[in-house]
Amino acid sequence: MTTHLPHQPATDGPPLSRRERARAATIDEIKETATRLMSEQGTTDLRFSDIAREMGMTAPALYRYFADRDELLTALIADTYDELGAVVAAARERVPTDDIWGRFLAVANAYRSWANHDPVRFALILGMPVPGYAAPEDGPTTEAAIRAMSQLKAIFFDAAEQGALGAPLLTEVHEALRECTEVEKQTHPDEPDQSPEMFQAMLHSWASLHGFTSLEAHGHLGWMSQEARDALFVSYVRLTAITAGLPVPNTSR
Amino acid sequence: MTTHLPHQPATDGPPLSRRERARAATIDEIKETATRLMSEQGTTDLRFSDIAREMGMTAPALYRYFADRDELLTALIADTYDELGAVVAAARERVPTDDIWGRFLAVANAYRSWANHDPVRFALILGMPVPGYAAPEDGPTTEAAIRAMSQLKAIFFDAAEQGALGAPLLTEVHEALRECTEVEKQTHPDEPDQSPEMFQAMLHSWASLHGFTSLEAHGHLGWMSQEARDALFVSYVRLTAITAGLPVPNTSR
DNA sequence: TCATTGGCGTTATGCTTCGTAACACAACAC
DNA sequence: GTGTTGTGTTACGAAGCATAACGCCAATGA
Numbered sequence: 207m208t209t210h211l212p213h214q215p216a217t218d219g220p221p222l223s224r225r226e227r228a229r230a231a232t233i234d235e236i237k238e239t240a241t242r243l244m245s246e247q248g249t250t251d252l253r254f255s256d257i258a259r260e261m262g263m264t265a266p267a268l269y270r271y272f273a274d275r276d277e278l279l280t281a282l283i284a285d286t287y288d289e290l291g292a293v294v295a296a297a298r299e300r301v302p303t304d305d306i307w308g309r310f311l312a313v314a315n316a317y318r319s320w321a322n323h324d325p326v327r328f329a330l331i332l333g334m335p336v337p338g339y340a341a342p343e344d345g346p347t348t349e350a351a352i353r354a355m356s357q358l359k360a361i362f363f364d365a366a367e368q369g370a371l372g373a374p375l376l377t378e379v380h381e382a383l384r385e386c387t388e389v390e391k392q393t394h395p396d397e398p399d400q401s402p403e404m405f406q407a408m409l410h411s412w413a414s415l416h417g418f419t420s421l422e423a424h425g426h427l428g429w430m431s432q433e434a435r436d437a438l439f440v441s442y443v444r445l446t447a448i449t450a451g452l453p454v455p456n457t458s459r
Numbered sequence: 460m461t462t463h464l465p466h467q468p469a470t471d472g473p474p475l476s477r478r479e480r481a482r483a484a485t486i487d488e489i490k491e492t493a494t495r496l497m498s499e500q501g502t503t504d505l506r507f508s509d510i511a512r513e514m515g516m517t518a519p520a521l522y523r524y525f526a527d528r529d530e531l532l533t534a535l536i537a538d539t540y541d542e543l544g545a546v547v548a549a550a551r552e553r554v555p556t557d558d559i560w561g562r563f564l565a566v567a568n569a570y571r572s573w574a575n576h577d578p579v580r581f582a583l584i585l586g587m588p589v590p591g592y593a594a595p596e597d598g599p600t601t602e603a604a605i606r607a608m609s610q611l612k613a614i615f616f617d618a619a620e621q622g623a624l625g626a627p628l629l630t631e632v633h634e635a636l637r638e639c640t641e642v643e644k645q646t647h648p649d650e651p652d653q654s655p656e657m658f659q660a661m662l663h664s665w666a667s668l669h670g671f672t673s674l675e676a677h678g679h680l681g682w683m684s685q686e687a688r689d690a691l692f693v694s695y696v697r698l699t700a701i702t703a704g705l706p707v708p709n710t711s712r
Numbered sequence: 713t714c715a716t717t718g719g720c721g722t723t724a725t726g727c728t729t730c731g732t733a734a735c736a737c738a739a740c741a742c
Numbered sequence: 743g744t745g746t747t748g749t750g751t752t753a754c755g756a757a758g759c760a761t762a763a764c765g766c767c768a769a770t771g772a
Contacts (some may be wrong), residue, residue, distance in 0.1 A: 477739090477740095506730090507730070508728080508730085519731075529731085530729095626740080
């Protein structure tokens with residue numbers, strides 16, 4: 207172990223004893239090692255023995271910290287959602303509030319490049335559940351997913367606040383979608399109201415963005431040149447924004 | 460074994476001996492069993508022992524037919540691409556040639572429902588490669604993928620032939636994308652020419668369609684009601700078609 | 713100071729899988 | 743009949759998951 211125990215606990219709450227800090231540090235190290243191995247080996251198929259070996263331990267020791275592989279995966283999935291959310295949020299906040307298109311493009315770029323940089327973890331959270339893994343209902347992963355996706359919502363709220371949100375190119379809004387916004391309003395009473403049109407436009411944006419990103423990250427656009435993919439993505443995001451009613455400048459950035 | 464050997468070989472070529480027919484039948488049975496197990500168990504993590512047990516054999520016998528797990532997976536992936544392609548093609552051809560929007564919607568619906576019906580196999584071909592699996596370069600899977608995706612191309616050709624293909628909502632086409640169409644022209648000399656605009660619009664459509672489908676099939680839209688998802692999908696496909704320059708009737712179907 | 717307790721890590725073990733090797737049997741060729 | 747090829751079996755070694763049983767160390771209390 208080259209790292210030291212943290213002198214101050216990172217989170218609030220009751221002060222942690224030395225033992226508890228050591229335990230927390232070990233848990234972090236396990237998760238970091240698992241994440242690194244996953245990215246390096248290009249597979250979500252974690253092996254306890256590999257993690258342990260990498261940490262200079264033996265496999266059974268890990269069971270002191272995670273009951274089984276699923277519990278470790280659940281923790282990793284929640285962390286990964288948080289990381290994606292943080293990366294996207296940072297990209298969004300790096301652009302001035304009044305530059306809606308700039309913020310949308312920044313979020314799109316961040317989503318895309320994060321996925322390309324770490325396709326395995328992208329698949330871990332937004333692809334098919336890992337072989338044999340079943341996510342706990344309403345568990346920490348669900349909450350983390352909601353936090354991450356709210357970054358996209360935030361842009362629409364930004365735009366709406368500034369009156370810059372045009373009508374999306376929708377022909378009609380179905381009753382069932384109106385009901386969804388009602389549910390949203392109840393589960394997130396702190397957020398501003400979202401019109402059904404905006405709700406629909408936001409989901410459209412996410413699905414659209416996710417489609418390109420997912421295909422590219424998993425190598426299904428590998429037959430195109432990098433330049434072609436880049437150009438296609440920018441035009442794709444522009445069209446998505448236009449469709450959603452977000453303000454898009456005429457000149458390409 | 461309750462099935463009989465096929466009296467006539469399904470494919471053309473030199474007549475097969477009884478032994479060769481038996482071998483082909485066994486290979487088919489292995490692939491069918493593997494596919495079924497994959498769908499039933501909800502995981503791409505195939506076990507030779509399970510397949511063999513299901514077939515009333517022992518695991519080592521399977522190595523007479525497939526060198527290892529990767530070789531079986533490669534075969535399954537190719538077959539799955541073919542099946543998706545066939546399903547989508549059948550849906551497309553069930554709609555009159557002159558009903559471009561109808562054909563587009565049919566293709567979209569077929570893609571979506573196939574993915575929802577068999578999310579594991581959808582992930583197998585269009586999600587992250589299976590843990591530890593590396594697809595052979597330019598192998599049978601690549602060809603099968605191209606065949607499947609050409610169904611979307613066909614709609615644009617249909618529309619172009621009938622002069623029904625409007626200009627997509629593109630602001631500009633990058634040079635790198637023009638080069639892509641040149642490559643396409645050379646690799647598929649039998650197909651009609653495709654303009655860069657059409658090429659870009661087609662990829663846009665695929666990415667868009669894939670995004671919604673992928674999110675839904677992997678359960679990330681599970682918090683919405685079925686009706687809401689259905690309604691969202693239809694409006695989503697409409698917008699995608701409009702964006703791509705395909706003719707869309709005003710009245711919802 | 714010293715014994716006790718609880719947490720952490722080890723080795724040992726059982727079960728399952730993959731993939732290979734060695735062997736048995738049936739179909740076919742001559 | 744005899745040899746060859748194809749196909750299946752059992753036997754085996756290596757590796758992983760997960761549990762059990764045991765040793766070590768630090769924190770605690772008299």
